[in-house]
Amino acid sequence: MFRKTVLQEGVTLYVRNTKQFKTINLSIKFKSDLNVDKNANRAVLANVMQDSNAVYRSQSEFQRALDTLYGTVYYTDVSKRGDVHILSVNTECVNDEYLKEQGVFEEVLNLMRVVLFEPNFENGSFAEDVVQREKRVVKERIRSVYDDKTRYAQKRMLELMRPDQPASISAYGNESAVDQISAESLTNAYNDMLASDEVDIYVVGDINEDELIQKISSLIGLKARTIDRAVEEVSAPDVKEVRNVREKQEMKQGKLQVGYQTPITFTHPDFIKMQVANGVLGGFAHSKLFMNVREKESMAYYVNSAYAAHYGIIYVLAGIDAELEEKAVKLIEEQLEAMRNGEISDLEITQTVALLSNSIRSSFDSAKGQIEVFDQYKQLDEHFNADNLISKWATVTKEDVTKMASNIKMELVYLLSGREATE
Amino acid sequence: MMEKITFENLQETLYHEKLENGLDVYVLPKRGFSKTYVTFTTKYGSIDSVFVPRGKEEMVRVPDGIAHFLEHKMFEKEEGDVFQKFGENGASANAFTSYTRTSYLFSTTEKLYDNTKVLLDFVQQPYFTEQTVEKEKGIIGQEITMYEDNPDWRLYLGTIQNLYKQHPIHIDILGTYESIDKITADHLYECYETFYHPSNMVFFAIGAVDPEEMIEFVKKDQSAKTFSEPEEVVRDKHEEPSEAGIPAKTINMDVTKPKFSYGMKCDRTNLSGDELLRQELAVSLAMDILFGRSSDFYSKAYAEGWIDESYGYEFNLEKSFGFAVINSDTEHMDELEQLIKTTIQSTAGNWSISDEDLERARKKRIGQLMRSLNSIEYIANQFTHYLFNDMNLFDILPVLEQLDGNDLKEAFGTIADPKSHTVFKITPAGQAK
Numbered sequence: 001m002f003r004k005t006v007l008q009e010g011v012t013l014y015v016r017n018t019k020q021f022k023t024i025n026l027s028i029k030f031k032s033d034l035n036v037d038k039n040a041n042r043a044v045l046a047n048v049m050q051d052s053n054a055v056y057r058s059q060s061e062f063q064r065a066l067d068t069l070y071g072t073v074y075y076t077d078v079s080k081r082g083d084v085h086i087l088s089v090n091t092e093c094v095n096d097e098y099l100k101e102q103g104v105f106e107e108v109l110n111l112m113r114v115v116l117f118e119p120n121f122e123n124g125s126f127a128e129d130v131v132q133r134e135k136r137v138v139k140e141r142i143r144s145v146y147d148d149k150t151r152y153a154q155k156r157m158l159e160l161m162r163p164d165q166p167a168s169i170s171a172y173g174n175e176s177a178v179d180q181i182s183a184e185s186l187t188n189a190y191n192d193m194l195a196s197d198e199v200d201i202y203v204v205g206d207i208n209e210d211e212l213i214q215k216i217s218s219l220i221g222l223k224a225r226t227i228d229r230a231v232e233e234v235s236a237p238d239v240k241e242v243r244n245v246r247e248k249q250e251m252k253q254g255k256l257q258v259g260y261q262t263p264i265t266f267t268h269p270d271f272i273k274m275q276v277a278n279g280v281l282g283g284f285a286h287s288k289l290f291m292n293v294r295e296k297e298s299m300a301y302y303v304n305s306a307y308a309a310h311y312g313i314i315y316v317l318a319g320i321d322a323e324l325e326e327k328a329v330k331l332i333e334e335q336l337e338a339m340r341n342g343e344i345s346d347l348e349i350t351q352t353v354a355l356l357s358n359s360i361r362s363s364f365d366s367a368k369g370q371i372e373v374f375d376q377y378k379q380l381d382e383h384f385n386a387d388n389l390i391s392k393w394a395t396v397t398k399e400d401v402t403k404m405a406s407n408i409k410m411e412l413v414y415l416l417s418g419r420e421a422t423e
Numbered sequence: 424m425m426e427k428i429t430f431e432n433l434q435e436t437l438y439h440e441k442l443e444n445g446l447d448v449y450v451l452p453k454r455g456f457s458k459t460y461v462t463f464t465t466k467y468g469s470i471d472s473v474f475v476p477r478g479k480e481e482m483v484r485v486p487d488g489i490a491h492f493l494e495h496k497m498f499e500k501e502e503g504d505v506f507q508k509f510g511e512n513g514a515s516a517n518a519f520t521s522y523t524r525t526s527y528l529f530s531t532t533e534k535l536y537d538n539t540k541v542l543l544d545f546v547q548q549p550y551f552t553e554q555t556v557e558k559e560k561g562i563i564g565q566e567i568t569m570y571e572d573n574p575d576w577r578l579y580l581g582t583i584q585n586l587y588k589q590h591p592i593h594i595d596i597l598g599t600y601e602s603i604d605k606i607t608a609d610h611l612y613e614c615y616e617t618f619y620h621p622s623n624m625v626f627f628a629i630g631a632v633d634p635e636e637m638i639e640f641v642k643k644d645q646s647a648k649t650f651s652e653p654e655e656v657v658r659d660k661h662e663e664p665s666e667a668g669i670p671a672k673t674i675n676m677d678v679t680k681p682k683f684s685y686g687m688k689c690d691r692t693n694l695s696g697d698e699l700l701r702q703e704l705a706v707s708l709a710m711d712i713l714f715g716r717s718s719d720f721y722s723k724a725y726a727e728g729w730i731d732e733s734y735g736y737e738f739n740l741e742k743s744f745g746f747a748v749i750n751s752d753t754e755h756m757d758e759l760e761q762l763i764k765t766t767i768q769s770t771a772g773n774w775s776i777s778d779e780d781l782e783r784a785r786k787k788r789i790g791q792l793m794r795s796l797n798s799i800e801y802i803a804n805q806f807t808h809y810l811f812n813d814m815n816l817f818d819i820l821p822v823l824e825q826l827d828g829n830d831l832k833e834a835f836g837t838i839a840d841p842k843s844h845t846v847f848k849i850t851p852a853g854q855a856k
Contacts, residue, residue, distance in 0.1 A: 020455030022433075022793045059725065063717035067783045071790025094793040098432070133726070140680065140731050144752065147678040149572050250677035250852045253568040286510035295504060298561035301569055319569045347511060354513030354533070361532040362458045362515070365630075366797065 001385050002202070002374060003209055007217050009224040011199045016370065017209050022098050024105055024205030025367040026112065028089040028220075029375065030197040033229070034080055034166050037180070040138070040173025041189035042087050044181055046076035047134035048126055049089065049190075054118035065111075069104050070094045074111070081376060082266065082310035083166040084229070087193065089115060092367075095206050105207075113219045116194070125187040139178050142170065150317070153255035153416040157315060160245055161237075161259045161412050167311035198227045200375060204367040236261040236312055236411075243412045251418045254322030258332055259315045259412035262404075266309040267380070270404065272389070274314075276396040277404035278307040279352035280344060281335060282316055286351045288335040289316065297331060299324055314408055322417035329413055339405035344398050357390045425638055430817045433796060437817070438634035440642070445622025445653035448641050449806065450634040453799055459630040460530045460799045461539055463546050464807045466625075467618035468523040469596040470743075473659035477617045477651070482659065485614060486605040487591075488598015491520040492563060493611050497527065497546060499555050505545045514538040522592050523741055524811060525618075526804070535632065536640055543626075543644050549615045551608040560603055567597050574676050574849055575733075581672065582686040582748055585845035588668030590661045592744050621645065622653035625807050629799045661743045665690040666842040673848040680752045682733075682849040685763050689745030691837040696813040700822050703740040704788070705834030706747065708826065710738050711784045712776050713766055714749055720766045729755040729762065738838075742812055747838050756848060764841070771839035774832050781828055788823055 002014035032038065056062035066072045072093040079086050093108045120127055145151050158168040172178075199222055203212060239261070264274040282289035282305030293303045303318035320328050338344075363369035364386055377384040425440045438450040469491060473484045497518070498505045509516040514531035527546050531538050570576050580595060587593040597603075628637050667688055694702055714720055714736045724730040730751040738747040753759050769775065795801045806816045 018455055020453075021797045023797060058722065060717050060719070060722040063715075064783060067715075067717055067787040069786075069790075071787035071794070073790075073794070092794060094790045098434070098793050099789075133728070136728060137731055140752070143679045144733070147574050147680070251572045253565065253572050284510060285506035285516070286504075290506075291504065294562060295499075298558050299565070301562050301566035319565055321565070347507075351507070351510035355510055355515060358458070358513050358515055358530065358532050362530055365456050365458050365799065 001370070004382075005213050005217075007201075007220070008222060010227045011201075011222045011224070013201045013203070013213060013216055014374070015207070015209050015212055016204045017207055018204065019206050020365075021095075021205055021367055023092050023094050023367070024203065024207060025092045025371065026090070026108075027202045027371050028112070028116070029200045029202070030087040030089075030193050031084050031200070032193070032197050034083050034085045034169055036169060036173045036177045038173075038189070039078070039080075039085055039169065039171055040177035041181055041186060042085060042193070043078050043138045043172040044131065044134050044178060045186055045189050045193070046078050046087050047137060048130055048186065049115060049119070050074070050076045051130055051134065052120040053114050054120060055114050057120060069107055070099055072104070072108055074115070078171045080166065080169070080171040085171060097206065109215060109219060116220065119190065121187075125183045126190070128183045131181070131183045131186055135178050135181055138172055139175050142172050142175055142178070149249070149251055149253075149255050149416060150319070153257050153414065154315075154317065156247065156416065157257040157259050157412060157414045158313075160243070160414060161261075161313065162311065167308065167313060194222065196225050198225070198229070202371045202375070204370055236263070239409060239411050242410050245412065246415045246417065248417055248419045251416075253319045254325060254415055254417040256318045256320050256325060256328055257315055257412075257414040258329060258410065259313060259414065260408045261411050262312050262314055262408050264309075264404065264407055265312045270400075271309060272392045273396050273400040274307060274309070274404050274407075275356060276349065276352055276393060277339065277401045277408070278305055278314060279356055280348050280401055281305045281339065281405075284352065284355050286348070286355075288338065288348075289332065292335060293318065293328065293331050299328055299331070322415065325413075325415050333410065336405055336408060339402060342398065342402045344401055346398065349396065349398060349401065353393045353396065356393050357386075360386045360389060425635070432820060433817060435796070435817065438638060440638050442621065442642055442645050444645055444650045445620070446641075446645060447625045447810070448638055449625065449627045450632055450637045451627075451629040451802065452632055452634055453630050456630040456799060458530050458532045458799070459535050459628060459632045460528065460803050461542060461628045462526050462528040462626070462803045462807060463542055464524050464526040464625050464627070465618050466523065466623050466811045467525050467614070468521050469594065470522050470591040470661065471618065471658055472591060474617060475657040476613050477620070477654065482657075483613075485610050486598065487594050487602040488563075488596070489606055489610060489614055490525055491597055492559065492603055492606050493614055494518050494520045494525050494527075495559050495563060496551055496555065496611060497549070500545065500548070500550045505541065508541045509538060512537045512541065514541075516542075520596055522596065522744075524807065526807065528803070530800075532631075539628070539637070539640060540644065543641070546619070547648060549612065549619070551611045553608050556606060556608050556611065560606075563597065563603055564600055567595075567600060567603075570595075570597065574678050574682055577674070577676065578682045578684045578750060578847060578849055579748065581674065581847040581849075582684040582750075582845060583746065585669040585672055585847050586667050586686045586688045586746055586843075587744070588664060590663040590744055593668070617656055620653065621650055623656060625810060627803045627807055629803050663744070665840065667845040669845060671846045671848075673850055675850050675852045677852045678849060679851065680754060681756060681851065682750070683753050683756045683759055684748060684750040684847045685760065686845040686847065687747040687767075687838040688843040688845075689740060689747070689838045690840065690843060692740065692743055692745045695742055697818070697822070699740065699742065699812055700809075700814045700818060701826070701830065702834055702837070703738070704819065704822055705826055705830045706740070706838060707738050708781070708784045708788060709776065709831045709835040710736055710747060711787060712780045712831075713770055715784070715787075717783070720762060724759060724762055727755070727758070729753055729759045745838075760846060767839055768841070771836065774828075776828060776831060778828065781826075781831065785823055785826070789820065792819055792823070
């Protein structure tokens with residue numbers, strides 16, 4: 001679906017020409033290994049690169065220039081996938097065809113060159129006041145997870161299950177790692193990123209592919225680099241018995257997180273089957289969890305399962321009355337046990353495959369979706385497209401799903417709840 | 424007869440037909456899209472709890488939260504859960520209730536007409552029993568609890584509740600534990616019969632869809648069903664004084680950083696159609712200029728650390744209510760409040776928005792609109808929202824192009840009176856006064 005051009009060793013351009021959208025999307029992804037200090041530096045770096053540059057020295061100047069380019073969106077973000085850290089520089093502008101003036105995309109391309117190669121330096125490094133300000137902003141972002149109880153419960157579950165491992169390390173690092181950052185360390189992180197990261201550049205929109213490939217390769221002059229990334233080894237702890245952890249805050253609802261381990265990871269040949277198994281369990285509104293825990297028992301408004309394939313983790317999350325924890329866990333485990341015993345109807349498989357297919361096709365209806373899904377799946381198949389994946393889901397049988405369910409083992413029950421509820 | 428409306432600048436063509444039973448059917452094909460998104464929406468939301476039931480003469484009041492409760496219960500039928508049917512046909516279904524509408528929807532990449540049939544049938548065949556109604560109270564109770572634990576939602580709702588004294592927008596869409604407990608199957612039937620008549624509804628299909636075929640399909644389906652005569656629903660008039668109900672309020676929650684919100688009530692909401700659209704866009708542009716990321720306000724507040732990444736602002740306007748909200752997490756509530764007030768007062772008192780600012784804001788909004796038109800979900804939901812207020816989503820572009828400085832000045836005046844403003848704060852547990 002994307003036309004691939006290797007610009008340099010380790011620097012690859014993926015272009016997709018389509019009339020589907022009224023805008024052109026460009027995303028440049030810098031990929032490196034995960035560790036707390038590096039993540040922290042890159043989180044702050046992303047903010048600093050979004051703030052200003054050598055041409056537009058302040059955020060407001062920069063923002064005014066973007067607004068004038070018909071509300072061109074420009075933002076950076078950091079994320080992680082498996083044991084890879086990703087800093088993305090993203091932009092989206094309106095295709096000239098829809099505007100009364102021409103040349104907007106040309107200017108935006110040029111802006112991207114500025115953003116990448118002409119940082120807001122003072123005496124060879126990032127401006128100290130900007131660095132200090134953005135350190136504070138990133139620290140506040142890290143801290144704010146506490147205020148979103150659902151996210152917080154999920155974070156705690158991962159920390160308890162896989163302490164200090166990629167599964168639980170934040171793409172923003174942590175507060176003390178952010179504290180250690182100086183203008184100098186940030187400048188080093190920036191230079192290191194440009195020199196040695198794996199770089200994937202994506203462009204989606206109504207463009208002339210040949211012209212664009214020419215332009216990007218002359219604008220974005222990154223040198224060749226050797227990418228030597230070890231294949232991730234996921235090691236799950238040996239579970240003798242299920243851990244139960246309860247924590248309390250001032251809140252009303254109980255946030256239940258049940259963590260399971262599975263040896264079937266993203267690169268495992270059975271990955272496709274496990275996606276279907278997770279869908280049967282709790283991915284959708286026809287799934288066992290929704291039908292039995294919500295509709296039949298009316299215990300929860302939300303109850304679903306998620307498959308963190310890169311980490312070999314499946315987890316169930318539900319918002320419940322904290323006093324009903326035991327009953328909820330029992331009901332959840334009963335759904336899995338039913339699957340292990342082969343109590344799966346043909347209808348459940350049909351529905352799940354149909355909805356997985358719908359969801360991947362739907363995600364291709366946005367440029368961002370095309371970029372993100374392809375970027376993930378190209379690791380499995382360079383020629384990835386939705387139809388390939390859908391045809392594989394279609395071959396998954398009831399027996400496969402039964403077998404997958406026996407490869408899901410409970411590890412942790414975590415409940416975050418209000419202080420009054422049980423004390 | 425089917426009408427075809429072309430918006431050349433946007434390269435979009437919209438197809439419309441009003442059916443005999445009063446149902447408005449709209450179809451917008453989008454090239455290159457693999458999915459189709461279909462919504463079926465009634466002009467009935469949480470603020471419609473006082474009305475004259477169909478076939479009666481007197482106004483009645485039903486328990487708060489009933490429109491949302493009804494939305495939940497539409498999915499359960501005698502033969503089981505509607506999600507099962509959609510799932511079987513590969514469609515992802517959902518619904519939502521807002522202050523003014525209830526929308527049922529699905530998206531699919533296969534079996535479009537099978538799914539459309541499921542949608543039309545489940546929304547047009549109510550099935551409520553005392554038993555299924557009772558069962559739902561546990562689920563919605565958990566939904567209410569979930570929102571109560573969400574500080575950002577509490578901040579938003581708290582601001583609206585401060586602003587509005589009488590208008591039912593100050594009541595939570597979900598209702599309360601007490602109000603939903605009073606809901607019966609009879610209530611649901613009464614509301615259903617009144618508000619779910621096709622003449623009070625809009626059907627919108629967008630994406631991979633053939634307009635003639637779809638309109639024909641819906642027409643056939645509707646003519647095979649029997650409906651009573653179209654009748655205008657008589658709803659309560661929503662009176663509201665211009666000053667804010669509560670000028671300031673603080674609650675505490677288990678958060679790490681205080682949350683601050685500044686609300687501004689609009690005193691010109693008795694509008695519809697083109698006037699309403701102009702008013703909405705003019706206030707929004709003024710807000711962009713004064714409080715957007717390129718504003719002097721933003722530079723100052725961000726540099727001082729008075730706002731952070733949670734900062735946001737918005738303006739909402741419908742017939743009968745309108746308000747602007749500015750919010751951020753902050754350790755500097757007083758400084759932030761003062762800066763917002765100064766910005767508003769100096770603008771209102773001594774109009775200082777330049778033509779250059781206006782042009783830039785206009786361009787930004789045009790770009791934003793173009794970006795939004797990539798999303799079929801956005802188009803379907805916003806089109807219906809605008810339609811219910813007698814506006815057309817696709818008129819935004821021409822109206823944006825016409826607005827001048829005087830329009831902005833006049834429009835901003837409708838939210839600038841300090842007496843119609845409020846402040847809502849959430850402080851970390853233990854700190855509230």
